[in-house]
Amino acid sequence: MTSTTPAADSAVPVKRRRDRAAREREMLDAAERIFGERGYQGTSMDEIAAAVGVSKPLVYQYYGSKDGLFLACLSRLRAQLLDAVSDAVLGASDPEDAMYSGFVAWFTFLDEHPRAWSVIVDEGMLSAGPAAQAADEVRADFVELIATMVRLNLPADRAIDEEQIQIVAQSISGATERLAIWRTQNGGSPTPEKLATTLQELLWRGLDALRG
Amino acid sequence: MTSTTPAADSAVPVKRRRDRAAREREMLDAAERIFGERGYQGTSMDEIAAAVGVSKPLVYQYYGSKDGLFLACLSRLRAQLLDAVSDAVLGASDPEDAMYSGFVAWFTFLDEHPRAWSVIVDEGMLSAGPAAQAADEVRADFVELIATMVRLNLPADRAIDEEQIQIVAQSISGATERLAIWRTQNGGSPTPEKLATTLQELLWRGLDALRG
DNA sequence: AGAGTGAACTTACTCCCAGTAAGTTACTCG
DNA sequence: CGAGTAACTTACTGGGAGTAAGTTCACTCT
Known part of the structure; x- marks a missing residue:
């Protein structure tokens, strides 16, 4: 019950890893939404990464910089x-x-x-x-x-x-x-x-x- | 000769303290120049303060924020x-x-x-x-x-x-x-x-x- | 002159965020 | 199964905006 068995999660088989193209699309969608809501200055890269459920360096790996993602x-x-x-x-x-x-x-x-x-x-x-x-x-x-x-x-x-x-x-x-x-x-x-x-x-x- | 006597500075009586209006003008002039050269993002408040020969909090005291100064x-x-x-x-x-x-x-x-x-x-x-x-x-x-x-x-x-x-x-x-x-x-x-x-x-x- | 007062000014921080180094985990193909 | 690679993370650096708390000067008012 209280154990953190990984098997318990299998009911919702969240795909942790996705291929690059799919992740890029997810990131772009999230970025578009958040940039649109909070503006360029008001948005942090951590926020976008969190929205996708991913860590910040991955966003940097795919888009290079905040400007790159915004662009x-x-x-x-x-x-x-x-x-x-x-x-x-x-x-x-x-x-x-x-x-x-x-x-x-x-x-x-x-x-x-x-x-x-x-x-x-x-x-x-x-x-x-x-x-x-x-x-x-x-x-x-x-x-x-x-x-x-x-x-x-x-x-x-x-x-x-x-x-x-x-x-x-x-x-x-x-x-x-x-x-x-x-x-x-x-x-x-x-x-x-x-x-x-x-x-x-x-x-x-x-x-x-x-x-x- | 090598001494750092304050009296030696009296040849150039640098007014350390100026009244508020004068300082504000100095700051505005420096900010205009530096913002104009490096752009908003490329300019730091420390840089402007240094150009005036003053510390950063004084700039904040007079202009409130970077946006305020830029405005x-x-x-x-x-x-x-x-x-x-x-x-x-x-x-x-x-x-x-x-x-x-x-x-x-x-x-x-x-x-x-x-x-x-x-x-x-x-x-x-x-x-x-x-x-x-x-x-x-x-x-x-x-x-x-x-x-x-x-x-x-x-x-x-x-x-x-x-x-x-x-x-x-x-x-x-x-x-x-x-x-x-x-x-x-x-x-x-x-x-x-x-x-x-x-x-x-x-x-x-x-x-x-x-x-x- | 000397105490008192307020304005001009500074040191020494905190916090936040862009960007990065280095390593770890999972998938694939022989 | 093991090797290789793509996906991904933890844990950090650096820099700049903004601030708390104090210090020094200049000017009054006895």
């Missing part, structure tokens, strides 16, 4: 976000609708994945070290999507000023990120549709102007 | 930046020029104060705690300046959708911040004038559209 979370979440927006854009009927749908998809996704959004906001934590560069590359995919959309909207017969396109794409990326932050502080108040409509109105005619 | 730097730098942009806007001849001049002033200031800019970028480090809220209030001044400009450009005889104005102001603030970050990574490549011109073209007609 892995960030990449995965950004990829999901990019997918959501891409799908919306590709499913649209015309360029104007593509832009609007993309904005709606962006704000809606962030609404529906608040913890994901917290992680993305904390991206700024990686302002130093090699992780910072990697984080920028992750964001660059997004800017490139926007740039592509902008290019499609411009006439094919004109020489396109690629630098201007980059400026516009970076601007839109920055605007949507700030709007998302503002919105969460504001109690989620303007709806995704209202935000998308306003952005649409603000930008559409300006994109026209860039043609000449 | 003090941030506020001062943001205020300078706001002044620079305000001056440019107020000195303009018409609304269109005000907008353009404001953008140029923004990018030029950041060019000329790279350490200040580093600190502002690191603002994201304060994503948790009471300092985060304070940091947002500091930024809000900027958004309000933009909102005022937008209002001035709208016709006085129409009911103004205040929510739309906030959206636009937040967008512009986000766009200019991201452009500034991108620009430093890009080797400072598009000139302030080119950035301002492109933003001007992109936004001007859109602001018109918001009237109806």
Whole structure:
């Protein structure tokens, strides 16, 4: 009864050891959840390890550093976000609708994945070290999507000023990120549709102007 | 000769004790410089204290925490930046020029104060705690300046959708911040004038559209 | 001048957390 | 079964944020 026989545990055959890929996934899931709840600074590696039921050095063996683990979370979440927006854009009927749908998809996704959004906001934590560069590359995919959309909207017969396109794409990326932050502080108040409509109105005619 | 007579020091009467206001200024200056060079994470409170020639607890007595000290730097730098942009806007001849001049002033200031800019970028480090809220209030001044400009450009005889104005102001603030970050990574490549011109073209007609 | 008072300042810690060295346990394949 | 390797742990170091408790200076007020 009081003995600590290992056999007693066999009723629940907890797999102590798992292969690397599975553990990495467990760690990533736990990290995503905890980073999302407590933020980068507020999360300790011990905490994540404990949540997985594993010791800290194992986490270091698989992800190298706290930044590395955080970056892995960030990449995965950004990829999901990019997918959501891409799908919306590709499913649209015309360029104007593509832009609007993309904005709606962006704000809606962030609404529906608040913890994901917290992680993305904390991206700024990686302002130093090699992780910072990697984080920028992750964001660059997004800017490139926007740039592509902008290019499609411009006439094919004109020489396109690629630098201007980059400026516009970076601007839109920055605007949507700030709007998302503002919105969460504001109690989620303007709806995704209202935000998308306003952005649409603000930008559409300006994109026209860039043609000449 | 080899004696450590205190009298020998009297040739350079180093004021060991200074009054609080003076010390706070010294600390703020040192913190601004070091935070600007090494970033928030890379800076230790001991380092700042040593730069001032003082012990760490004194810094804590005056600024409360690392976040508090960083926030003090941030506020001062943001205020300078706001002044620079305000001056440019107020000195303009018409609304269109005000907008353009404001953008140029923004990018030029950041060019000329790279350490200040580093600190502002690191603002994201304060994503948790009471300092985060304070940091947002500091930024809000900027958004309000933009909102005022937008209002001035709208016709006085129409009911103004205040929510739309906030959206636009937040967008512009986000766009200019991201452009500034991108620009430093890009080797400072598009000139302030080119950035301002492109933003001007992109936004001007859109602001018109918001009237109806 | 000398005692009293408060502000400026220091020494010497605690605690927490990222990261690591070195070893141990369990699974697999001959 | 034994050898090899991948999964995993215990037990530590180092460094930096924050603090408790005391010390020294400068300035009043008799």
